[in-house]
Amino acid sequence: MDKILCGVDIGGTKCSVALVDTTGKIIDKIFTCAHADATEEGLVNLVTGHIKEICQRNDLQESDLQGIGIGCAGHIRFRDGVIITTSNLKGFKNYPLRDAVQSSFNIPVILDNDANAQAFGEFKFGAGKGFNDMVFLTISTGIGAGIIINNKLYRGATGTAGEFGHTIVDPNSELTCTCGNKGCLMACACGMALPYLFKQKIRMGKKSKLDLPHNFNMAKMSGQLLKKGLDMDDPVSKEIILDSGYYVGLGIYNIFQALNPPLIVLGGGLTNWGDFYLNKIKSTFYGFARDMIFDPIEIVISDIGDDAGVIGAAALTLD
Numbered sequence: 001m002d003k004i005l006c007g008v009d010i011g012g013t014k015c016s017v018a019l020v021d022t023t024g025k026i027i028d029k030i031f032t033c034a035h036a037d038a039t040e041e042g043l044v045n046l047v048t049g050h051i052k053e054i055c056q057r058n059d060l061q062e063s064d065l066q067g068i069g070i071g072c073a074g075h076i077r078f079r080d081g082v083i084i085t086t087s088n089l090k091g092f093k094n095y096p097l098r099d100a101v102q103s104s105f106n107i108p109v110i111l112d113n114d115a116n117a118q119a120f121g122e123f124k125f126g127a128g129k130g131f132n133d134m135v136f137l138t139i140s141t142g143i144g145a146g147i148i149i150n151n152k153l154y155r156g157a158t159g160t161a162g163e164f165g166h167t168i169v170d171p172n173s174e175l176t177c178t179c180g181n182k183g184c185l186m187a188c189a190c191g192m193a194l195p196y197l198f199k200q201k202i203r204m205g206k207k208s209k210l211d212l213p214h215n216f217n218m219a220k221m222s223g224q225l226l227k228k229g230l231d232m233d234d235p236v237s238k239e240i241i242l243d244s245g246y247y248v249g250l251g252i253y254n255i256f257q258a259l260n261p262p263l264i265v266l267g268g269g270l271t272n273w274g275d276f277y278l279n280k281i282k283s284t285f286y287g288f289a290r291d292m293i294f295d296p297i298e299i300v301i302s303d304i305g306d307d308a309g310v311i312g313a314a315a316l317t318l319d
């Protein structure tokens with residue numbers, strides 16, 4: 001019998017533990033929101049407890065598992081299994097999460113950045129199947145990425161390779177990134193930019209068809225609201241989606257020049273904007289790349305869906 005993969009996805013609002021088969025299908029899943037305020041020790045107890053519980057209720061022994069893969073947002077020192085920094089968990093700094101979980105299990109435990117995990121899941125089970133090299137970008141509140149070269153994740157010296165969200169696409173931008181620089185790709189093009197972009201369009205005198213209440217808190221401007229705007233042909237929503245698509249297309253052009261991958265897979269909430277968005281990304285990319293493309297490059301949207309985080313974490317056990 002094939003071994004079962006165990007994945008743990010530590011997100012901002014949800015922490016999921018799942019058993020996944022070797023084709024990437026979820027067998028069972030548990031999630032909790034109690035991790036967000038947990039101490040370091042509390043998180044470890046929560047994660048190990050859920051892994052033991054999910055094995056027990058599926059009549060599985062530890063030896064039936066291939067390993068445990070943990071995906072966590074933030075800077076992860078892969079070699080040492082350490083969370084250097086993460087904004088999802090309060091007070092976690094240089095915390096050796098991998099070894100803390102490993103002390104309760106004999107099978108291998110792997111800790112990596114959540115975008116790397118999703119990239120590897122996409123490579124094993126999604127649009128990346130059959131490719132040797134690819135780049136994955138997840139576009140939601142922020143932008144994360146993972147690079148596969150020669151069938152392996154490329155992690156760089158520390159483990160933070162592929163932070164394309166922090167590549168600078170507009171040094172003159174007013175938009176400040178979480179890293180403190182201005183004009184990072186993720187400052188200009190993803191969820192965190194939407195409130196600013198919407199306010200800016202309204203200040204320029206543009207009229208939105210979105211029926212927002214007078215006291216609407218602009219910080220709540222989201223990809224979902226703009227999707228609603230897109231569906232009702234709202235010119236402001238459409239302009240913002242096109243602006244965002246432009247920056248992502250420019251970012252992909254820079255990736256193309258650095259790595260020349262045959263495949264770029266896009267995931268994350270903002271890909272729900274669909275073809276209108278994807279077409280702008282592609283036309284911008286092809287506009288910059290012009291006659292410098294000598295072999296095909298595919299740019300596609302992930303079809304793994306909502307469980308991409310935990311499926312990707314489980315996939316890490318196959319790396």
Ligand SMILES: [Zn+2]
Nearest residue numbers: 166177179184
């Ligand atoms: Zn940045």
